[in-house]
Amino acid sequence: MSTQTTPTPLPDVIADIQANPDHGKLTVGATGMLLHGVRCHADIREHALTIDEPMGIGGTDAGPNPVEVVLAALGTCQAITYRVWAAVLGIELDEVRFETEGDIDLNGFFGLRDDVRPGFGAIRHRVILVGPEDAARYLELADAVDRHCPVLDIVADPVPVERVIETRKR
Amino acid sequence: MSTQTTPTPLPDVIADIQANPDHGKLTVGATGMLLHGVRCHADIREHALTIDEPMGIGGTDAGPNPVEVVLAALGTCQAITYRVWAAVLGIELDEVRFETEGDIDLNGFFGLRDDVRPGFGAIRHRVILVGPEDAARYLELADAVDRHCPVLDIVADPVPVERVIETRKR
Numbered sequence: 126m127s128t129q130t131t132p133t134p135l136p137d138v139i140a141d142i143q144a145n146p147d148h149g150k151l152t153v154g155a156t157g158m159l160l161h162g163v164r165c166h167a168d169i170r171e172h173a174l175t176i177d178e179p180m181g182i183g184g185t186d187a188g189p190n191p192v193e194v195v196l197a198a199l200g201t202c203q204a205i206t207y208r209v210w211a212a213v214l215g216i217e218l219d220e221v222r223f224e225t226e227g228d229i230d231l232n233g234f235f236g237l238r239d240d241v242r243p244g245f246g247a248i249r250h251r252v253i254l255v256g257p258e259d260a261a262r263y264l265e266l267a268d269a270v271d272r273h274c275p276v277l278d279i280v281a282d283p284v285p286v287e288r289v290i291e292t293r294k295r
Numbered sequence: 296m297s298t299q300t301t302p303t304p305l306p307d308v309i310a311d312i313q314a315n316p317d318h319g320k321l322t323v324g325a326t327g328m329l330l331h332g333v334r335c336h337a338d339i340r341e342h343a344l345t346i347d348e349p350m351g352i353g354g355t356d357a358g359p360n361p362v363e364v365v366l367a368a369l370g371t372c373q374a375i376t377y378r379v380w381a382a383v384l385g386i387e388l389d390e391v392r393f394e395t396e397g398d399i400d401l402n403g404f405f406g407l408r409d410d411v412r413p414g415f416g417a418i419r420h421r422v423i424l425v426g427p428e429d430a431a432r433y434l435e436l437a438d439a440v441d442r443h444c445p446v447l448d449i450v451a452d453p454v455p456v457e458r459v460i461e462t463r464k465r
Contacts, residue, residue, distance in 0.1 A: 129350040154396035155366040159374040167367035169359035176371040180299040189339035191372035191446045196325040197337035201346040202361035204329040226324035244448030248456045260462040267460045276361045278414030286418045290437045292430040
């Protein structure tokens with residue numbers, strides 16, 4: 126895959142997995158480290174991300190913070206799933222825009238209240254679809270998207286996380 | 296906050312929220328759109344992200360894909376929570392590194408199998424902590440971190456997502 130220079134057409138990707146179901150099974154990853162303060166560096170294959178916190182919550186604002194990045198992942202995963210499922214269902218679609226927001230209460234993160242979860246209490250996700258088809262067709266598409274969108278599934282349903290801690294004496 | 300030029304020290308952030316619990320309540324957001332193919336642009340305040348898919352699954356690999364970004368968000372959120380909670384608990388900590396991976400089966404995304412979820416079936420998260428303290432102290436820290444890490448909470452526990460679809464005729 127690393128030497129590939131043009132995208133595999135989506136119908137070919139789907140046909141390959143249909144013929145060889147094991148080709149659908151992937152393990153993806155990210156590595157990274159804490160830099161000065163709360164600033165972080167992350168590597169995803171050849172892509173690098175800088176993650177930080179706003180100055181008002183102790184960071185230097187060198188990048189978005191992790192919960193903001195989750196919202197960007199949700200919005201873009203929805204957008205990509207709209208593109209793919211519009212093709213699968215034969216629905217013409219010109220534009221997809223998203224506005225995604227989440228409510229968080231730092232009383233949870235800082236351990237000031239035990240009855241407040243540290244993550245999002247709620248997410249609101251607005252999708253704007255532009256194209257030539259009737260609204261009913263786009264609502265049909267939206268239902269298919271929400272059943273198949275990976276990040277929506279990760280956020281809305283529990284994912285088992287196995288943790289390993291390794292400590293090294295300085 | 297936009298005119299602030301130095302980070303608020305964390306003890307001040309915590310003391311302010313302790314005195315005014317409502318100051319802990321934030322709404323954060325991301326907006327964006329689909330570009331050519333499955334490539335996306337996302338805006339988070341003044342920060343921009345390019346999200347795409349690898350060529351092998353129909354993209355141009357101009358950036359990480361959404362599920363990879365979720366793993367980077369989880370790893371960096373854990374790292375930041377280690378920094379913050381080490382300070383809260385008075386534990387000296389020199390370095391935090393992470394290696395985070397997730398298993399995904401595209402049979403779910405493409406709707407080829409109904410018994411396969413579209414998101415991660417499992418996440419494995421390895422944290423490497425370096426510092427002068429005994430391993431037991433770092434395990435105590437790790438437990439506090441896992442109870443207070445926002446992205447771990449978002450991934451491991453269900454978040455309610457409210458969806459609004461707006462359609463516009465071309």
